Amino acid sequence: MGLFRDLGNKVEEFKQASEAAADEEASHECRDCGERFFADTETCPECGSSDVVSLAE
Numbered sequence: 001m002g003l004f005r006d007l008g009n010k011v012e013e014f015k016q017a018s019e020a021a022a023d024e025e026a027s028h029e030c031r032d033c034g035e036r037f038f039a040d041t042e043t044c045p046e047c048g049s050s051d052v053v054s055l056a057e
Helices: 002-025
Strands: 028-030 052-054
Touching: none
Parallel strands: none
Antiparallel strands: 028 052
16 A cells, blocks of 8 residues: 555656646736736636736836
């Protein structure tokens, strides 16, 4: 059983590290909820807010 717990812990560590790296590279951010994403949209895919800014500015 320890093998599966260790594997689960490694998967969770990888997931958190990859999400942090993606946030650092994101090109847009929602000012309402703080979600960061790559798509150039007029509304936030997480909360639907229209207060989206480009981080490249």
